[in-house]
Amino acid sequence: MESIDVLMLCPMISYLEQELDRRFNVLKLWTAPEKSQFIKDHSATIRAIAGDGGHGADAEMIEALPRLEIVSSFSVGVDKIDLEKCREKGIRVTYTPDVLTDEVADLAIGLIMAVLRRLCESDRYVRSGKWKKGDFKLTTKFTGKTVGIIGLGRIGMAIAKRAEAFNCPICYYSRTEKPDTKYKYYPSVLELASNCEILVVACSLTAETRHIVNREVMNALGPKGVLINIGRGPHIDEPELVSALVEGRLGGAGLDVYEHEPEVPEELFGLENVVLLPHVGTATVETRKAMADLVVGNLEAHFSNKPLLTPLV
């Protein structure tokens, strides 16, 4: 297989790079001085792409690679891959579901706790010496708060299961109501936001879900409501989010993703009711390794004519 050209779109953990290097001829796109020229130069031989949540294959790239057979993504989010184009051309697409579900759900709960109980602010309070001058303020209890989840897929269900251990009533919005859950369904995100205290974005990013959390939804969540985003930045109208927080129309936010990563609106840096994480939903040693094994495993399976491990297309 060392003769198979795999186009790697961006640097990923070194374990993945090494494992791909051992099996394939890896072409590292980010090292090229001129990316489109690089793709042109190798277009006759590239048979696979390895990308991640932020770097996928759009229609232009797919058209430029006539021998492309498979796109293997180091993520569960595939909004950067033109899935329609892949289906049209018979190109396989694999991703990394399940191995990261718990990790992302854990982080969602961590973000809720950090915002409600002001963990980051209180850590700063101690480190800056303020505790010597007086007690910290009162924060907000998590146990028993109503949690609304947008998207009740694998990650949404895992978040619900954890929140239930904190006696939180769970409600959700999904494209279709799920018949086999006991959680309360709302037919719109606006209604969901009006009926919960903590709103968590856990759906995939598509044309329909872009800006699914807009000004109206944030106003409905309200000055005591908390918004948590572990989906994709474009799920939330970011400028509206900033003004809702700055003006106090929204009670707080815990964000792991942004519209233009790694840029984060600086107006948020001064706010104590916001927790800002650098897209670390899956960022543990254990999970990244499991994701990497799936990327490599899927490519190996494809090129040995075996069934793909985790195909999406």
Added chain:
Amino acid sequence: MASDQATTPPPPPPEIQSHDLPKVILLHPPPVFKYFKDHFSKKFHLLKAWESPLPLHEFLTNHAHSIQAMLCSGTGPSISADILRLLPSLRLVVTTSAGLNHIDLTECRNRGISIANAGEVFSEDVADLAVGLLIDVFRKISASDRYVRHGLWATKGDYPLGSKLGGKRIGIVGLGSIGFQVAKRLEAFGCNISYNSRKRKDLVSYPFYTNVCELAANSDVLIICCGLTEQTRHMINREVLLAMGKEGIVVNIGRGAIIHEKELVQCLVQGEIGGAGLDVFENEPNVPKELFELDNVVLAPHMAVFTTESFKDLCDLMIGNLEAFFSKKPLLSPVMNE
């Protein structure tokens, strides 16, 4: 007739003078006073020792001879045998804390003084904080929030990877009401729970270890949920910490002195354990400054019970206990002092 008489409003009912209200002595304002003082002063005549220019012992001798009830908290002077002896009529100590380490329990037992504490009113909030601190340490939440706020994500790239919580072995030290709530929450994250407690709890199926060192040797995380007593003082020492191994994490929402703080700091500074989440310290509000250099440590200012919900519930419970006492009804949250 009515027209040539000025209508006078009926006389107001005689105001309940403060000195008709049952008397309660306080040596120090409890944190709950900052928000709910009026709730107490409407119902009780409060003798506030700290407002007197007299030194405490003199104040008590002059003013507290007939006082039957005291309201105290974990902060302020300890309710020592010395102080109790200056309160010959005392029958009840109500503390706003769950912990009792600031009260001379032996003296109370000998004098037949009842004690009421916060019961389970904030077990959930404390358990929530223990879990929050643990997730923060594993997933570097406070550290990476700092990283983003300093503009480093755009310039220095991704933050170093954290560690998975699921599947980790959690050792709970003290499986009382708080420890049990912690266990229940962490089970939902796929963690494996074991514990050490004074006595095995028959109603739970978690593995029980008779000593804390053995618990540590079989755990990736220790969560300190027990009370501070002579037996538990400095129970978590270097030996116990190292038994967890280099990736070991300790979370303390009990009392600072349960951990040997100097040894903990040394283990952390030398990288001999993986990290810590601490809400309590040996000498609050002083925190060893070596910890400020560490990104694998999350620090909180003893705020596990500081939520508006808990404080309101606590206020209601404290008032309820005092009212029960003065109307000779059973206390709401008595402590069995055997």
